[in-house]
Amino acid sequence: MSEENVPFEMKEDNINKASKALKAMGHPLRLKILCVIGQNELPVMEIVKQVGTTQSNISQHIDILREKEIITSRREGSKILCRVRDHNILTLMSAMQQTFCPTEN
Known part of the structure; x- marks a missing residue:
């Protein structure tokens, strides 16, 4: 079986986690x-x-x-600092950037 024909892993927990993340990231302002x-x-x-x-x-x-x-997020003095919680989200964002925002040669 070629690599292109391998089905995606379909564990219910993984499907739910991915769906939840994609819904949250689906709004343009949240993605920005x-x-x-x-x-x-x-x-x-x-x-x-x-x-x-x-x-x-x-x-x-x-x-x-x-x-x-x-x-x-966490509070530091009067500031609220935010960071991405899961490294997998950064990996997904990188893949999206490569797909939708290719660098011009």
């Missing part, structure tokens, strides 16, 4: 937030600045990403 954060840990105000919308809007989407266990 994740792209801005990348492998870094950033304060919410820096995310607001780079994404270019209101703090209230960003906070709502960060809450959704946190609820879906895509990002985690």
Whole structure:
């Protein structure tokens, strides 16, 4: 059997986890937030600045990403710092970037 014909692994837990992550990442603003954060840990105000919308809007989407266990956050003084929780999300984002945002030669 060629590598192209190998079916994807279909464990129910994996399907549910992938579906949950893709739903959370499916909103353009949430995907942009994740792209801005990348492998870094950033304060919410820096995310607001780079994404270019209101703090209230960003906070709502960060809450959704946190609820879906895509990002985690912690308080440091008066700042809330956010980072991507699971390295697999970064791997997925890298694959999406290679697929949808190929570098120009």
